[in-house]
Amino acid sequence: MPELPEVETIARGLARRITGDVIESVWLGDKPEPLKSPAAEIASVLVGKRISSIERAGKHIVFEITPLERGHSAKAAWIVHLGMTGRLQICPPEAEIAKHTHAILKLRSERELRFVDPRRFGRLSVVHGEFRSTGAEPLEIDLELFTKLFHGRKTPIKSALLNQKLLRGVGNIYADESLYRAGIRPQRRAAAVTRAQLAKLHRALKEVLREAITLGGSSVSDYVDADGEEGFFQLKHRVYGRQGKPCLRCKTPIRRIVIAGRSSHYCPKCQK
DNA sequence: ATACCGACCTGTCAGC
DNA sequence: TGCTGACAGGTCGGTA
DSSP: OOOHHHHHHHHHHHHHHHTTOBEEEEEEOSOSTTBSSOHHHHHHHHTTOEEEEEEEETTEEEEEEEOSSSSSOOOEEEEEEOTTTOEEEEEOTTSOOOTTEEEEEEETTSOEEEEEOTTOOOEEEEEESOOOOOSBOTTTOOHHHHHHHTTTOOSBHHHHHHOTTTBSSOOHHHHHHHHHHHTOOTTSBGGGSOHHHHHHHHHHHHHHHHHHHHTTOOOSSSOOOTTSOOOOGGGGOSSTTOTTSBOTTTOOBOEEEEETTEEEEEOTTTOO
């Protein structure tokens, strides 16, 4: 489901509501897929500890976990990746347990943090010490580093944008939307994109991500944030999901092709 | 080393 | 009313 703007929205919502709360107990379901660390390890890292901060890194949500007693600062982190359909919900304990609930954290404030994920592409893990993420943060990278990412790559520019080892957090929607704004066809070889076009892409990508965060992300089918609220950036999509509809700039029908197994949308006239 | 492609899952929707 | 196939915001590992 979620790309950078959605994960950012969820992380901010969670941070606002449960930073400082204490995890009293952890229940993990019996489906093995969501657990990237052993269940016993996840439980032992979390139970009896404080959630001291919640932040996004790429598409990961990083819960910083610290012991209650100060002194030995055994820092650890709980890492949640939402995959395609993962959701984190804050619920009162009496709320009905949704189908496909794979984890429940009981908090000292009497609330529960629940992880629900029908397709089970999401992943839960714990790390000791700092979480090390790959790739550059698209909202922070400067033009020079950004340009270097694509140097000599024969892969389509869109595949490069989706490669989390280069940039972390860009997914299918925002790859298509930023390429449209930059006037670049998604199937162009990365190495064949000119410096001037990369400069446009660098700017377009940040612009699209920032606008999307402002609007709470894109709700395409069932995405909701930590408060159960939908985002509104889907109303601003110019190409994603608009195949056959007129380009908003030139009226040419938007085309849909498949690149690296992902649906890709572009205007054949505005994007070169 | 790099880059496609299927696999991993469930749910929904269109078409017959 | 089914049934089937295509498709969905992501990532990984095998293969070429």
